[in-house]
Amino acid sequence: MVAVTQLTRRLGTVDATAIGLGSMLGAGVFAVFAPAAASAGGAVLVALVIAGFVAYCNATASAQLAAAYPASGGTYLFGREVLGPWWGFLAGWGFVIGKTASCAAMALTFAAYAAPGWERPIAAAAVVVLTVVNCFGITRTALLTKVLLSVVLIVLVGTVALALPAAAPAGDWFTRGPLGVLQAAGLLFFAFAGYARIATLSEEVREPTRTIPRAILGALGGAMVVYLAVGVTLLLVLGPDRLAESKAPLADVLTVAGHPGLTIAVRIGAAAASLGALLALITGIGRTAMAMARNRDLPPFLATVDSRFGVPRRAEVAVGATVCVLVLLADLRGVVGFSSFGVLVYYAVANASAYRQPVSERRWPRWLNVAGFVGCVVLAVTLPFGSVLIGAGVLAVGLLARLAIRS
Template sequence: MTHGQAGGQAGGKPHAQPQESASAPAQTLRRTLGLFDAVTIGLGAMIGAGIFASLGPAADAAGSGLFYGLAIAGFVAYCNAMASARLAALYPVAGGTYVYGRERLGEFWGYLAGWAFVVGKTASCAAMALTVGTYVWPGQAHAVAVGAVAMLTALNCLGVQKAAWMNRVIVALVLSVLAAVVVVCVGSSQSGTEGAPAGVTGVLQSAGLLFFAFAGYARIATLGEEVRDPARTIPRAIPLALGITLVVYAAVALAVVSVLGTGGLATASAPLADAVRAAGASGLAPVVRAGAAVAALGALLALILGVSRTTLAMARDRHLPGVLAAVHPRFQVPQRAEIAVGVVVAVLAATADLRAAIGFSSFGVLLYYAIANASAWTLSSRLRARALPALGLVGCLVLAATLPASSVLWGAVVIAVGAGVFFVRRTLIPVRK
């Protein structure tokens, strides 16, 4: 990977201007986050609406093999996160794999990572909005979802940002709700029906769907500009946050399955609320619904912010329409990118199915992390150092390929369209000097 390695050096001419631009924020952002803050941010990104939404589709795919799928999803997430951690320590700038792929593999792979992130996380936004609707008002889930997107987009356009203390409040609230679900379900004598055992393909498909619930872990890595001693803090924070999350997810899944069974879980529209109701604690169901809605709103706010900022970065590099690169002079936010993302998410939230949105999101995000692992592969020539990114790369591609057929088909079409746009643009428009 001589070309990619050359691009990562200060004098690498092909990437000199993008690298300079990407490095500019480092002059203004302060390194204030320690290990505790980094772990809390990781927990806030992972322990949220994903666990409220993805258990049902995963149980439908895997049946009694649900927990094998959870273990596989957790392992692939770990491989991806450690690859992102190594890259973030080397490139402590904003942009994530959009930067890593460009610097290590070349401009096209960085662009493809950014495109996969934007389309995958846009679907994640729709899934979070639909989760809000499903738990708040099941009969009008799409209308509530569109309203939530409109409200948060308007707030983002005014410069509203989620502070670190608010992240801690949301994490504490969601953990409290999940703990209550576990206690109620474990103490119940109710038992559900087991789903039919699934083969290897079903287990892998469930792992791909459950990966959706882990997909926020790399937010720790993307904060490389603001973490104190990132080369030491980030590699410690990621496995800690992932380990805590995996334990929480396993406990919740075991508790819910003990009441609903994998068969009942597979057909539940709001699995955790249905579980506490089946366990005889109907009074707790509104609390669970409220907790799910708060978690989903927090995740949706952060996702819209992240997608709009990646859209802004790609627009600045002319990979997306340049009009989206404008920053509002008063509120200092990319309002046009915010509005564009909000409109697309609202359309998806009004028309898409929650399970389809989860599958499509997982496909795009898995390809994004596949490029992160390929980028990490170039960091060392030692076999031992390459083992984890190699496993992560293979794991991402396998899980993406075994997602529901409609998710794979539409995901492949959208990724192919993005790649086609890149090559047409390179052919018709001269590369900027």
């Protein structure tokens, strides 16, 4: 029996956009504003705009590349095709390690809201269930993502509507310098990174030349509107100082607004958001791992596609197993900075690749690629020092391992 190594195109624009938006409106929107406010103070909205602009530059680069190379792998594939194998490996390795750690963080966040005190076993169980869902086909992944996304949007819209009437900003809003704003932008970038999932699913999208750009920019635009609404509400109701100290900002904002009994809705929303992001993350990492395995940058047996359901089952099971080990053994509360570092490296390669594309493949001006590349590098190096050090070290280990294997 011949092994299948090609995926089936099943996703339309709505499905692809939902997967991207579901990835961006994950656990980050419930947690990332607090550490960002600790770095930037009241200028957290400035940091959000900076992160959003860099994300827009990256999105245009990803959309342009994905339309030209509609196969699984995202920037791993783009880097290989345009810049060469080593650049592709750098992007792919950064994506796989950063997002695998993010999967663990999403699973633990879900468990913390859904079953306090039982975080690790419940997180592992969630990973197992969602890995099984992914193994039954991408259309089932898209359907569940849309259901979870609907729950999250209802919770966020309701929270903003109930909390805004209690707006009473207090405290000194602008006490941080430019470095703090850039650090906050790097942390907030973690929340924007979900549109990469659309590019990694390129091989499963119908009419990719038309669908992928629309889905990527649609998902990013929708996420930006939601983040701005949530950020403004948190700042106006809690103030920058209280926001920076909060462990559950959206629950706290309802309490301050006089609706403590409704914080259970935030728990439900956070749990749904975490599950939606985790589902899409496992999907995207599995596709990238499959693409790397096709080129023997990862074990070749991971490249096989299930003949019945059209998914890279071995790659997804391997990702799920790795995440289960992490949630049972590791403390990943500081994963946001590390994940942001890896993803910023990933998008720096995407911008460099898009810059090198010929005129016949271009959809946006080259200056956006330059701005995106510079923005990724600046945000990466201004993240907290520990995140930069660990991220650079893990990337170096991967590069040295590839060098040793290829020698």
